[in-house]
Amino acid sequence: MTRRNAMLTAAMAAGAAAQSTAKKQKIGLIGNGNRGTVHLAAYLQMPEAQVTALSDLESSRMDTYNAKLGGGATKYTDWRELIKDKNVDIVAIAVPNYLHPEMAIAALRAGKHVLLEKPIAMDYASARAIQREAKKSGRTLAVGMQRRYMERDHHVKQLVDGGLIGPVRAIHIAEYRGDWSPKGVRFTDPVTGKSGNWRFFKRAAGSTELEFSVHAFSQVMQLVKSPLARCVASGATVHYQDHETRDVCEGLIDFANGARLNYSFCLFADGVPGTTVIIGDKGTLRYSDKGLLLDSPGQHGQAAPPATGYDSSTRPETQMYREFFAAIAEGRESALSAEAAIEAAKIAYAMEMAITGNRIVTAKDFA
Numbered sequence: 173m174t175r176r177n178a179m180l181t182a183a184m185a186a187g188a189a190a191q192s193t194a195k196k197q198k199i200g201l202i203g204n205g206n207r208g209t210v211h212l213a214a215y216l217q218m219p220e221a222q223v224t225a226l227s228d229l230e231s232s233r234m235d236t237y238n239a240k241l242g243g244g245a246t247k248y249t250d251w252r253e254l255i256k257d258k259n260v261d262i263v264a265i266a267v268p269n270y271l272h273p274e275m276a277i278a279a280l281r282a283g284k285h286v287l288l289e290k291p292i293a294m295d296y297a298s299a300r301a302i303q304r305e306a307k308k309s310g311r312t313l314a315v316g317m318q319r320r321y322m323e324r325d326h327h328v329k330q331l332v333d334g335g336l337i338g339p340v341r342a343i344h345i346a347e348y349r350g351d352w353s354p355k356g357v358r359f360t361d362p363v364t365g366k367s368g369n370w371r372f373f374k375r376a377a378g379s380t381e382l383e384f385s386v387h388a389f390s391q392v393m394q395l396v397k398s399p400l401a402r403c404v405a406s407g408a409t410v411h412y413q414d415h416e417t418r419d420v421c422e423g424l425i426d427f428a429n430g431a432r433l434n435y436s437f438c439l440f441a442d443g444v445p446g447t448t449v450i451i452g453d454k455g456t457l458r459y460s461d462k463g464l465l466l467d468s469p470g471q472h473g474q475a476a477p478p479a480t481g482y483d484s485s486t487r488p489e490t491q492m493y494r495e496f497f498a499a500i501a502e503g504r505e506s507a508l509s510a511e512a513a514i515e516a517a518k519i520a521y522a523m524e525m526a527i528t529g530n531r532i533v534t535a536k537d538f539a
C-alpha cells in the first residue's frame with residue numbers, strides 16, 4: 173500500500189468511527205424521579221441514545237435506573253460533576269422547577285446541549301437568562317413540551333394550519349384533575365421552614381399554571397401564533413390547606429392578533445372530563461370521548477378529518493428527542509426552543525402577576 177493510500181484508509185477508518193460515534197448521543201440525566209423514568213423509557217427505545225451518566229440526590233434512584241441501562245452509566249450525587257463529564261454531550265434535566273435555571277445555564281456553559289423539562293423557569297427574567305446563555309453558547313436547548321408530539325395536539329394543529337376552521341378567534345379550555353402524586357420529592361422552604369411535596373410550594377414549583385397548565389398554553393400558542401397582549405385572572409387555594417400553589421384558577425387572555433383564550437383548572441375534581449374548544453371563523457374543533465369533533469354551521473358533531481403522517485407507534489418523548497437530535501446535527505434551534513417555551517410560560521407568568529397583583533397584565537409587563 174502506498175503511503176497516500178495508507179493515509180486515506182486511516183482517514184476513512186477515522187471517519188467511519190467518528191460517524192458511528194456521532195450516531196450515539198451521549199446523555200447525562202439529572203433527576204431520576206417520576207419524569208426521569210419517562211425520559212429513560214424513551215432512551216431505551218432509541219438506538220441512537222446512550223445514557224452515559226446519571227445524577228440524583230438519592231443513590232438508590234440512580235441504581236434503579238442504572239439496572240435498566242445494564243449498569244453502564246456513571247453515577248453522580250453532585251450534578252455539577254455530571255456536567256463536567258467529558259463522556260456527556262447532552263444534559264437532560266428532570267428536577268423540580270426551582271433548579272432549572274442554575275442547572276441549564278451551567279450545562280450550557282460547560283458546552284453541553286440541554287433538554288430541560290418544562291417549565292423553562294419559574295420567572296420571566298430567569299427564562300430569558302437561559303435563552304441568552306443558549307444563544308451565547310451556540311448549543312441547542314429544547315424544553316420538554318412533549319404534548320406537541322401527542323397525536324391529539326398534532327391532529328388539531330394540522331387541521332387548524334390547513335385552514336379547516338379558518339383563523340382561530342377563541343379557545344376555551346377547562347382542565348380538571350385530582351391532587352398531585354404524593355411521590356414527588358420533599359422540599360423544605362428555606363424561609364418558612366415548611367416541608368412537603370415540592371409541587372405544593374411557590375418557591376419550588378412557581379405556580380400550578382407553570383407546573384400544570386403550561387402544556388395547554390404550549391398548545392394554545394402553536395394554534396394562535398401571536399403573543400400575549402392582555403391578561404386578567406382569578407385563582408386561589410381553596411381546597412388543599414397545605415398547598416401554596418393554587419388549586420382553582422380562571423384566566424382570560426387576549427393575544428396581539430385579537431384571538432382570545434378562556435382558561436380554567438380545578439385540582440380537586442378527579443375524573444371530570446375536561447373541555448377544549450377551538451373556535452374559528454368557519455367552524456369549531458372540540459375534543460370529546462368520541463375523538464375530535466368538527467362543528468360548522470348546520471353540521472354539528474361531525475368526526476373531524478383524520479390526522480395524516482402521525483407515527484402513533486413512536487412515543488411522543490421519542491419524537492421530541494429525535495427532533496432535538498436533528499436540531500443538534502443541523503446546528504439549528506429546536507422546535508421546542510427557549511422562545512417557544514417562554515411564549516407558553518408567559519401566560520402562566522401573566523396569570524400569577526394578575527392574581528397576586530390584583531391587576532390587568534399587558535405585553536408591557538414583559539418589555
Ligand SMILES: NC(=O)c1ccc[n+]([C@@H]2O[C@H](COP(=O)([O-])OP(=O)(O)OC[C@H]3O[C@@H](n4cnc5c(N)ncnc54)[C@H](O)[C@@H]3O)[C@@H](O)[C@H]2O)c1
Binds near residue numbers: 233265269317
Ligand atoms: N413534560 C411533562 O409532561 C412532565 C411531567 C411531569 C414532570 N415534569 C417536570 O419534570 C421535572 C421533575 O418532575 P418529577 O415529577 O420527576 O419530580 P419528582 O419529585 O418525581 O423527581 C425529581 C427528582 O429530582 C431529584 N433531585 C432533586 N434535586 C436534585 C439535585 N439537586 N440534583 C440531582 N437530582 C435532584 C430528586 O431526588 C428526584 O429523584 C419538573 O420540572 C416537572 O415540571 C414534566
